[in-house]
Amino acid sequence: MSTSVDARLAPPLWRRMACFVYEGVLLFGVLMIAGYLFSSLTQQRHALVGRHALQAFLFIVLGIYFAWFWSRSGQTVAMKAWHIRLVTIQGQPVSQPRALARYLLSWLWFVPALVALSLAGLGSPAAMFGLLFVGVVVYAALSRLHPQRQFWHDAVCGTQLVTQLPVARRAEGSGQHNPAP
Numbered sequence: 757m758s759t760s761v762d763a764r765l766a767p768p769l770w771r772r773m774a775c776f777v778y779e780g781v782l783l784f785g786v787l788m789i790a791g792y793l794f795s796s797l798t799q800q801r802h803a804l805v806g807r808h809a810l811q812a813f814l815f816i817v818l819g820i821y822f823a824w825f826w827s828r829s830g831q832t833v834a835m836k837a838w839h840i841r842l843v844t845i846q847g848q849p850v851s852q853p854r855a856l857a858r859y860l861l862s863w864l865w866f867v868p869a870l871v872a873l874s875l876a877g878l879g880s881p882a883a884m885f886g887l888l889f890v891g892v893v894v895y896a897a898l899s900r901l902h903p904q905r906q907f908w909h910d911a912v913c914g915t916q917l918v919t920q921l922p923v924a925r926r927a928e929g930s931g932q933h934n935p936a937p
Contacts, residue, residue, distance in 0.1 A: 766905050767840045767919050773896055779834035783818070790817040819859050826855035831920075841920040850915055861909035865895050 825832040830841040869891030
């Protein structure tokens with residue numbers, strides 16, 4: 757089944773957020789495997805020993821994951837499931853440097869909440885979860901201020917998220933009949 761990209765159809769915010777949550781579930785497995793690899797290679801016996809090196813390693817693993825998928829096909833596994841594709845403003849595939857820049861700027865989802873946690877000295881899991889949740893909701897809501905409803909890290913990077921539906925599904929939605937070959 758072939759697919760079609762329609763740059764006029766920016767995915768609605770609820771679909772992008774559902775993809776965001778699904779991506780988090782998938783990344784849990786990626787990070788578990790990467791963490792196990794790191795602890796095996798470094799002979800890490802206690803989670804707090806080498807904690808900053810592990811965090812840096814996982815940051816790099818995530819960067820490779822996203823830059824590779826975005827520059828290769830424009831879609832991670834979660835984005836494929838939710839029919840979302842990353843392209844440039846001109847509708848072209850994203851280069852690796854641009855994908856890496858988008859990955860780095862996408863941390864804007866979390867940095868304000870993490871800085872607030874640090875400055876407030878809050879360390880309880882409930883406070884961390886609550887502040888991160890509020891930060892993500894506020895950042896997502898800010899996309900409403902963008903003329904094309906894109907996230908601000910996409911605006912800075914010259915990228916956009918577009919809807920990519922299978923052709924047969926697009927034909928169904930438009931009332932056209934798509935006979936089987």
